Amino acid sequence: MTHQQRRSFIKMSLGTLGTLCIPMMPRSLWAAANSAEPHFYFQVYFSGGLDSTYLFDARPLALTQANVIQNYLGEDPQEWLGTNGTKCLATRLVNPLKPYRDQFSVLNGVVMATGFDGHDQNLNFLLTGDPFGGESFVPHLNRLSSVAPTPLDALIQGYYYANITNSGTTVPLTPDAAQRLTERLKKSEPLSSGSPLYNFILERMSMNAQGYGAFSNGAHAMQRSYSQAPAIAKMLMSLPQPAPVPSPAPPVAVDVSFLKTCMQLFKQGVTRSAIFIPTTNFDTHDATSARGQPSTIGQAAETLAAIFKILSETSFDDHRSFLDVTTVMAASEFGRTLRQRGVAIDATGTDHNSLTNSIIIGGKGIRGGQVFGETDQRTTGETLSKAHLRFDGQSLSMMGRPFDFATGLPRVDLPETYKPEDYLGMASVANSIYSLFGVSSAHYRKLARNGANAPLVPGLLR
Amino acid sequence: MLLVSASLPVSAHALEYGASSGFKGFPVIKRVLSERWLGDAMTLDLAIYLGEGGGYYSSSGLTSLLGSYEGSGGSLNSTFSNGEPNVVALVLWHVIFSELAVDLASTCTSNGKHYTRAASVPVRDSLTAALKPICNWPAASARSDETLLGLWLELMSFDAPEEEYEAWRDFFKGPAYAGATYTQVVSAMVLAAYSNPHFLLRK
Numbered sequence: 001m002t003h004q005q006r007r008s009f010i011k012m013s014l015g016t017l018g019t020l021c022i023p024m025m026p027r028s029l030w031a032a033a034n035s036a037e038p039h040f041y042f043q044v045y046f047s048g049g050l051d052s053t054y055l056f057d058a059r060p061l062a063l064t065q066a067n068v069i070q071n072y073l074g075e076d077p078q079e080w081l082g083t084n085g086t087k088c089l090a091t092r093l094v095n096p097l098k099p100y101r102d103q104f105s106v107l108n109g110v111v112m113a114t115g116f117d118g119h120d121q122n123l124n125f126l127l128t129g130d131p132f133g134g135e136s137f138v139p140h141l142n143r144l145s146s147v148a149p150t151p152l153d154a155l156i157q158g159y160y161y162a163n164i165t166n167s168g169t170t171v172p173l174t175p176d177a178a179q180r181l182t183e184r185l186k187k188s189e190p191l192s193s194g195s196p197l198y199n200f201i202l203e204r205m206s207m208n209a210q211g212y213g214a215f216s217n218g219a220h221a222m223q224r225s226y227s228q229a230p231a232i233a234k235m236l237m238s239l240p241q242p243a244p245v246p247s248p249a250p251p252v253a254v255d256v257s258f259l260k261t262c263m264q265l266f267k268q269g270v271t272r273s274a275i276f277i278p279t280t281n282f283d284t285h286d287a288t289s290a291r292g293q294p295s296t297i298g299q300a301a302e303t304l305a306a307i308f309k310i311l312s313e314t315s316f317d318d319h320r321s322f323l324d325v326t327t328v329m330a331a332s333e334f335g336r337t338l339r340q341r342g343v344a345i346d347a348t349g350t351d352h353n354s355l356t357n358s359i360i361i362g363g364k365g366i367r368g369g370q371v372f373g374e375t376d377q378r379t380t381g382e383t384l385s386k387a388h389l390r391f392d393g394q395s396l397s398m399m400g401r402p403f404d405f406a407t408g409l410p411r412v413d414l415p416e417t418y419k420p421e422d423y424l425g426m427a428s429v430a431n432s433i434y435s436l437f438g439v440s441s442a443h444y445r446k447l448a449r450n451g452a453n454a455p456l457v458p459g460l461l462r
Numbered sequence: 463m464l465l466v467s468a469s470l471p472v473s474a475h476a477l478e479y480g481a482s483s484g485f486k487g488f489p490v491i492k493r494v495l496s497e498r499w500l501g502d503a504m505t506l507d508l509a510i511y512l513g514e515g516g517g518y519y520s521s522s523g524l525t526s527l528l529g530s531y532e533g534s535g536g537s538l539n540s541t542f543s544n545g546e547p548n549v550v551a552l553v554l555w556h557v558i559f560s561e562l563a564v565d566l567a568s569t570c571t572s573n574g575k576h577y578t579r580a581a582s583v584p585v586r587d588s589l590t591a592a593l594k595p596i597c598n599w600p601a602a603s604a605r606s607d608e609t610l611l612g613l614w615l616e617l618m619s620f621d622a623p624e625e626e627y628e629a630w631r632d633f634f635k636g637p638a639y640a641g642a643t644y645t646q647v648v649s650a651m652v653l654a655a656y657s658n659p660h661f662l663l664r665k
Contacts, residue, residue: 151549168484168546177524180513181554184524188511189560189649191553196638197650201657204629208659218483219659221547226657228549229556236553 038316039364039437040266040326041141041273042259044307046300047160048119048283050332051350052358054297056080056106057335057375057398058089066380067345069338073294082106082371084408084459093298096305097360102369103308103323104362105460109373109400109410111423112334112354114391119283122333122354123162126426129445133163137430139170142272146438150272151228155265157258158277168221170275175261182239193230202226235268256306263314263322278303282332283352285340290349304330304360311363327436328363329429337396338377355391355399359429365436367462373424374401374410385414387422400424408458420447420454427454432461483663484545487529491662495562498619499578499585507580511561512554515580527551547663555662556653563652567645570597592616596651599644605635613651622660630654 058077080090113125121131128134139153154170208219262274284290311323336350377398402411403424427445444453496506509515529545565578575584595609
């Protein structure tokens, strides 16, 4: 077994700045090949464990004054009311997202991999359902959905480490690399399907794809890809020249040129999904980086708002924007602790907390304006469940409250033990996305080994 | 033009991600062609054909899409990425081999040593010698088994089984290239050889 087959870590690099214009295009090649509804997926991954108490899971200053939770914003949050009857506390850092509140919903208190608090394990868990890694759900949205798959599963820009075994057609095609490819294609011998040479090459791939075994499978993958290559080459050659980079260049955190490239390639039927990883790392163990969170997390919110803005303002066709045809999810791999033990509240960093995560999800198929889930540790002296204390004996963390899947509301009981079916977990979020993309329930994540499928988040989907 | 998307049903092929040979990768192909075309310790800078090269390397560059090791050389953290065959990679390989083929095809008009854009040293004499008879295409001498085998071995060595050579030989002896120019046929021969799974895939 090759090294690649044992473990496949993805580490991608950040592309350079650039902007691409998205002209109104005629009926796309995608539409010509797919009579089904267009549906794309855009994932934003905030690396390192973004502290959701600076966005939609905030705490009043009184808790800071009681030395329970650090708060370097130094302001009381405001109520953020969900249309489904659940509310949360949000800081002013979410203000850039307010114009789009009907387009997305907030999921708080999403419990991640309770037995693991490492970055890799929880990112593996987010993407694959297994802290040791496996198949990511993102390529499944292309390969296992109910519509014909696009040649590439996803584009990706940014760094992350995850053990993904189905990442082969998740391609780090940055805007400037795509532009260089366009230029080279225009200068080189065209890929002409139907020419004797093309047919001969395809035939050799096909002949070698006969039979069984890794080599035959690889030849089959080549054959399948080569059969799409002329059309893709033609699409890539039609990418427009990028607009000049504005001066001064925008901060990297709000660079959305990758999104614009993705929209081009979504529309051309080259790829189904994209994964965008801003450069900022949110792993704030030390006080210095923790104090910088109002700025860094503020930028994260601005980036997300910019993504919603561009998607909603860019036409996909005569009557739809890209947000109408794209599901967007933004998440980190876990949340953070309230503080660090034995450190002054105004000089503390925070540590990993896999007992809660906050997810923002919106766009196509999502009923926006809602809030799902809630975390505990909201008042001083709050009684925590034994299920919580089992994982966090020192009460340094907040944990997602148990969740009522019948009503979609957080429960008020205090479970003695942790049972996955009592909590809103990543499995339910993933299955909800699967459901949106028509992935068969046979592929859904389970609550436990050999257990039932995790239920969908009730009321989240339109 | 219709997009020819993957038309196969979700089958064992599609789902056996872990049971499929991936690409050898850009560094390996570069090393193989460097040794084969130039000789030991020489480098054929294939990235030039993608508008990169010349010492330029970026993990966001196009060559990184062709299968490469990320991380510092010799590091325990180096991992092989982007090795699964995909359409973008095949488009890139097409560009590289097309451009390389153009350079090779100009052998017929060069006297003495022959150079490519990707190296500051000439190609091996044996490769130049194997190409020279092709310059008389479509004369019988250019289409002989001896000539074609000679060129195939220079290009492919023993990377592929005999039936691949036979298929390649029979294709170029057939009607498709009966009236082609030497430039067209050399370019096509290089593309056809290097697009073969036996050259690009790990075994």
